[in-house]
Amino acid sequence: MDGLFYGGTMNKDYQYWKQQIESAKSSFETYFKNAETCEKEYSAKDKNYNIFYSNVQTLDANLCLANPKPDIQRRFLKQMEAQKIKSNAYAEVAKILSSSVEYISDISDVDSIIKKDVHNCSVVGRGIVWVDYYPHIVTNADGKEEVISREIRLDSLKYDEYLCSTAESEKDVWWKARRHLLTRKDIYDRFGYSAGDFELQFKPYDKNETVLKRGEVWEIWDKNSKKRIFLLMNHQNHELLEEKDDPYKLECFFPCDEICFVTENNSVIPVPEYLVYKKQADLLETVSKKIALISDEIKYVVISGSQDKSVADKIGRASNGSFITIQSNDVTANIAQMLTTLPVESATNMIEYLNGLKDRIRQNIYDITGISDLMRGASDPRETAKAQQIKGLFGSLRFQARQTAVQQHRKRIYRIIAEIIAEHYDKDTLSEMTGTYLPDIEEKARMEAEIKNVAPENVPEDLIQRYNEVVNLPTWGDVIQILRSDRLRNYTVDIETTATAFDDHESQTEAIDKITQTYITMAKMASELSPELVKGFVPIIKMNLSNCKLSSAITRQLEEAMDAAYREVEQSAKQPPQPTPEQQRIQANMQLENAKLQTEKEKHVLNHQVELKRLEIEASKLQNERFYKDAEIALKKEEEDRKNAELQAQIYLEQEKLDKENTSEINIAGDVKDLV
Numbered sequence: 137m138d139g140l141f142y143g144g145t146m147n148k149d150y151q152y153w154k155q156q157i158e159s160a161k162s163s164f165e166t167y168f169k170n171a172e173t174c175e176k177e178y179s180a181k182d183k184n185y186n187i188f189y190s191n192v193q194t195l196d197a198n199l200c201l202a203n204p205k206p207d208i209q210r211r212f213l214k215q216m217e218a219q220k221i222k223s224n225a226y227a228e229v230a231k232i233l234s235s236s237v238e239y240i241s242d243i244s245d246v247d248s249i250i251k252k253d254v255h256n257c258s259v260v261g262r263g264i265v266w267v268d269y270y271p272h273i274v275t276n277a278d279g280k281e282e283v284i285s286r287e288i289r290l291d292s293l294k295y296d297e298y299l300c301s302t303a304e305s306e307k308d309v310w311w312k313a314r315r316h317l318l319t320r321k322d323i324y325d326r327f328g329y330s331a332g333d334f335e336l337q338f339k340p341y342d343k344n345e346t347v348l349k350r351g352e353v354w355e356i357w358d359k360n361s362k363k364r365i366f367l368l369m370n371h372q373n374h375e376l377l378e379e380k381d382d383p384y385k386l387e388c389f390f391p392c393d394e395i396c397f398v399t400e401n402n403s404v405i406p407v408p409e410y411l412v413y414k415k416q417a418d419l420l421e422t423v424s425k426k427i428a429l430i431s432d433e434i435k436y437v438v439i440s441g442s443q444d445k446s447v448a449d450k451i452g453r454a455s456n457g458s459f460i461t462i463q464s465n466d467v468t469a470n471i472a473q474m475l476t477t478l479p480v481e482s483a484t485n486m487i488e489y490l491n492g493l494k495d496r497i498r499q500n501i502y503d504i505t506g507i508s509d510l511m512r513g514a515s516d517p518r519e520t521a522k523a524q525q526i527k528g529l530f531g532s533l534r535f536q537a538r539q540t541a542v543q544q545h546r547k548r549i550y551r552i553i554a555e556i557i558a559e560h561y562d563k564d565t566l567s568e569m570t571g572t573y574l575p576d577i578e579e580k581a582r583m584e585a586e587i588k589n590v591a592p593e594n595v596p597e598d599l600i601q602r603y604n605e606v607v608n609l610p611t612w613g614d615v616i617q618i619l620r621s622d623r624l625r626n627y628t629v630d631i632e633t634t635a636t637a638f639d640d641h642e643s644q645t646e647a648i649d650k651i652t653q654t655y656i657t658m659a660k661m662a663s664e665l666s667p668e669l670v671k672g673f674v675p676i677i678k679m680n681l682s683n684c685k686l687s688s689a690i691t692r693q694l695e696e697a698m699d700a701a702y703r704e705v706e707q708s709a710k711q712p713p714q715p716t717p718e719q720q721r722i723q724a725n726m727q728l729e730n731a732k733l734q735t736e737k738e739k740h741v742l743n744h745q746v747e748l749k750r751l752e753i754e755a756s757k758l759q760n761e762r763f764y765k766d767a768e769i770a771l772k773k774e775e776e777d778r779k780n781a782e783l784q785a786q787i788y789l790e791q792e793k794l795d796k797e798n799t800s801e802i803n804i805a806g807d808v809k810d811l812v
Contacts, residue, residue: 506534
């Protein structure tokens with residue numbers, strides 16, 4: 137049903153939302169079954185070659201290599217420079233919010249949540265994070281409700297714990313829901329409703345799962361009506377458990393975010409990536425199984441063709457290195473014909489062919505998924521470094537979109553956390569989390585009154601110093617007002633993404649070094665260059681900054697420093713300082729001393745070069761002497777080898793003569809391992 141149609145005056149009652157949930161379950165039914173199949177395939181233990189497990193592990197390692205922190209900065213920085221107090225207020229807002237989000241992300245272990253999301257996305261096709269805000273409310277002595285503490289929790293949902301309206305794209309989704317499986321006590325404690333046994337009959341998709349009696353409660357967020365609804369399936373009174381206005385007041389409304397790499401055409405229904413190459417994976421498993429079966433059949437077997445059973449028994453019982461005596465007149469001619477081995481050449485050839493087929497199928501899977509050989513740590517030693525770099529870059533091009541999706545997923549989660557903090561956290565909680573001190577209006581007024589009521593010459597130095605520190609600071613009231621009213625309109629969340637899996641570390645380091653050297657050169661020459669030349673440095677450095685993945689904070693600081701340097705040089709150019717005669721004399725003396733030092737340095741360098749040349753000549757002489765000695769040793773060794781060869785030939789002739797004289801019996805010695 138069209139969410140826009142039902143977003144008007146129509147009453148969305150229990151039956152309406154139950155129908156929405158059941159309709160969404162029907163739409164996602166095929167996906168749920170595919171996701172369940174993929175989970176089993178991923179952890180299958182009876183496979184000969186589980187390529188799915190290998191690919192998921194590779195994806196997880198490369199997509200979750202970096203754990204960037206939140207980086208919240210002010211917008212429209214230059215426009216606020218003229219209004220110092222307002223600029224300080226927005227700077228404090230950005231600093232407090234950035235520290236708060238980082239604190240919440242640490243205690244909520246956002247990094248683990250993201251890793252689990254990416255893993256779920258690689259296995260079942262989708263990862264979902266749900267952000268919950270829990271204010272702990274008590275009733276004080278005056279009978280008023282008071283929030284004593286606040287908590288933000290993040291949950292990574294299972295694929296069947298999340299539903300949404302069907303739509304062609306994510307921006308068209310108008311309701312989202314998560315499932316809670318609650319016991320009778322949980323439902324009563326949360327909603328004050330006592331559920332019956334008929335309402336506690338949740339049936340999981342896994343029929344073998346044993347669970348307590350639980351009710352299926354769906355938390356639904358309706359974007360059209362800006363409401364949060366709790367629905368208990370099979371409610372005997374056909375009533376909603378709860379329906380309230382938007383409690384979080386988020387800019388995106390939904391307190392959740394999902395990551396998905398593959399979806400059906402014109403739909404938000406995910407598709408597990410494993411299904412894209414499942415046929416190839418099944419074929420790979422079939423080939424691997426055949427290789428294992430043929431390998432089990434290959435045996436080294438010795439076959440005896442002798443009619444004398446005693447000979448076969450002796451050979452079969454022979455130990456390693458033993459001698460066997462066989463009484464025969466013509467055994468020397470027949471011994472080779474008595475023993476043979478089982479032929480295995482055809483089986484080994486088949487295994488070699490199947491291994492080649494296995495490699496081709498595996499490469500097909502890597503082509504489909506985009507996992508390059510360099511990413512997996514495999515490379516051809518015959519390839520040049522440039523060829524490997526190109527292959528790695530080609531593999532990275534397909535993964536950069538996925539990495540961007542992961543970082544955007546993290547950014548959206550940080551944004552939700554930041555908005556909840558901005559809307560609901562008070563100054564005491566923010567001060568405790570961030571360790572930030574800001575004065576109150578009363579404190580500022582009290583300090584101003586103390587200074588005004590005392591004669592200027594009698595004001596204590598510590599009071600003046602304290603006043604100068606506080607006067608330009610915004611008050612907590614100013615900060616809270618900005619947080620409540622402007623939220624993310626006057627600051628933005630930028631996430632550091634410098635440590636990604638495909639960043640070229642050497643190129644990145646080289647680019648940063650070039651920027652640093654250029655910046656240092658500009659700083660040294662600023663006093664000698666005209667403002668226009670300094671101004672020309674600014675776009676060059678900014679252009680290099682755009683090619684380096686630095687944090688927005690560092691980028692803004694460099695830009696501010698460059699702009700300030702330009703203004704300073706421009707101002708200095710209008711009023712150039714004139715050196716005094718004494719300064720000119722000192723400068724001339726310094727130049728003379730520098731010239732002397734330079735001459736001594738050049739002389740020292742020349743002497744050093746002469747000494748190095750002499751050492752090279754001496755080393756060359758030693759090397760020539762060693763060469764002649766090595767040649768002499770080689771000639772002597774060759775003569776010794778010739779004499780040894782003549783001696784061995786003489787020994788062999790004498791041994792052959794002795795063998796001809798002794799023909800009475802034959803001794804057999806050898807290793808016979810198996811005999812059938």
